Amino acid sequence: MTRQLSKTPAPAQPPHFDVHRIREDFPILHNKVHNKTLVYLDNAATTQKPNLVINALRRYYGSENANIHRGVYLLSQLATDLYEQARRKVQRFINAAESREIIFTRGTTEAINLVASSYGRTNFKPGDQIILTGMEHLSNIVPWQIICQQTGAVLRVAPFDDNGELILDEYERLFTPRTRFVTAVHLSKSLGTINPVKRMIAIAHAHNVPVFIDGAQSIAHGPIDVQDIDADFYAFSGHKLYGPTGIGALYGKARFLEEMPPYQGGGDMIASVTFEKTEYNELPYKFEAGTPNIAGGIGLGAAIDYLTSVGLPNIVAHESRLLEYAHSRLSGIPGLRVVGTARQKGGVISFVLKGIHPHDIGTILDGDGIAVRTGHHCCQPVMDRFQIPATARASFALYNTIPEIDALADGILKVIGFLGS
C-alpha cells in the first residue's frame, strides 16, 4: 500500500541549521487552525513573519514614527536614517553597485509597472518586440500588454518543455533587430523552475537588449547578485521574504534609471517646482513620489537581517532537502502527477490528482490545518500549456519540516480515500 511511502528516508539536516529553533522565531506557526497545528505550505503566495520583523514594526510605530526627508527635528532624522539604512541593506543583499539603484516600491507588481511604463513608453515603437517566457506570473504579462497597446510594440513568448524548462534555443531564436526588451521570471511560482537567467541575460546583451528579472520568488530562496548575473532590472516583494506586505524593491542600473522619466508625480520626487517647470530629484527619489511605506521599508530591512543571520546557503540546503523529500513522497502516490519537473527547481511542488479537483484537495487538507494553494496561481498560460484547469501547490520556506511533508502526503492519501472512485 501507499502508506509504506512514509519510509522514504529523510535526508540529513544541514549543519548549523536547527529548524526547531527557527520555528520559535515565527509566532504564527504555533497557532491552531480548525484545532490543528498550522502546516503552512503556501509560502510562494506569502511568507510568515519572524519576531525580528514584527518587533521592528512595533518599535517603529511605538517610538520612531515621523515623516522622512523633510523634518529638521530628531525624530524625522531618525526615521530617515532607518529608512535609508534599509535601502542599503537591500543594496548589499542583492549586491547592487550603489544604493541609489534601489527604488522602494509597493512590491514586484509596482516595480514591473514602473519599468514597463517609464522605460517602455519612452523606448518602444510600433513593431518593436518584447520577449518574455511562457511561465510568467500575470503581473509580468499584463503591464507589458498595456504598454504594447499604447506603443504598438508586440510580445514574443519563449516556450518551455514538458518538464517546465525554458527552451533556451527557442528563446535565442526569438531575437531580431526589432527586439527591444526581455522580461523573465527567475523562479516560477507555479512550476518551481529556476530559469538560467545569467545565460538568458548574456544572450540578450549580445543583441544589445536590456533585461528585467522578476525575482518575486527567487529572492528568499538563494543568494542573488545582480551584478554577477548582469541584470539591468531586478524586482522583488518584501512579503515573500519574511517581511511586511506593501513594500518591495526595484533594482535598476543607474544608467537606465537616470534616463527614464518619473513614473508618478508628487512630493519627494522633485528638486524644485514652479508652475512652469519641475526639476526632478536625483535617484532614487525621482521614482519615489509621496510618503513611502516607511515602516515597511524598515521591516524589510529587518527581514534581510534575519535571513542574513540564518544564512542563505543554509536556507538553500534546507529547502532543497524538503523539496527532494516531497518529490519522493508525493510522486509515489498513485494517480498523483507532479507538474513542473525541471532539473533546476526551487521549493515548489505543483500537482494534480487523477479524477479529483484541486479545490477539493485544498478544502480537505485545510480540515487538517494544512494550507496549500489551489488554482491557477496567476499563471493561466502555464495551466493552458499543460491542459489542466488548475493544480494544488505546496511551497516551502525555511521553517517547514520533514514531518510537515509527511502530514501533506498523509493528507493527500486521505483525500484519495475520501473522493477517489
Place this chain on the structure above:
Amino acid sequence: MSDLRELYQEMILDHCKRPRNFHNLPDANRAADGFNRLCGDKLRVFVKLDDGIIKDIAFEGDGCCISKASSSMMTEALKGKTLDEAHKLFQQFHEVLTGPPDETPDAPELGKLAVFAGVREFPVRVKCATLAWHTLEAALKDEQKPVTTE
C-alpha cells in the same frame, strides 16, 4: 471547522463521482457557459425549453466535487419545472447557502438540494455550488456572454 462530512455528504459524493445528465443536449434551445475564475471551473448548461417548461436539461464541463454535484442535482431537480418554479428554487437554494452558519435552514421545498446546506460553513465554496445555477439563469435569459461567479 465542522466535519468534512458536513460538506461532502454521501449524496454529494455520489453525484460528484457519477454526475447525472452529464452530456451535451443536441436539441437544446437554450445554453450558456459558466466560469469560476477562482478555480478555473468551466461548465456549459443546456436547456430544452418548451412553453415555459424545462423539458430537458443537461450539463458538461469540469469542476470540483461541489460544482459537479450541484450541477447534477440541479438538472434532476429542474426537469419538468416551469421557469417560475426554477427561479424560486434558486432563490431558496441561495438562501440556504448563504444563511447564518448556526441556524438550520428550513426549506422543505428544496428536497434533496438541502444537502448543500453544509456549504455555508465553507464560504469560499459557495461559488462552487451556485455556478451551475447562475449559468442556468443566463441560459434562460439566453445571454451570449459567459457568466462568471464574480
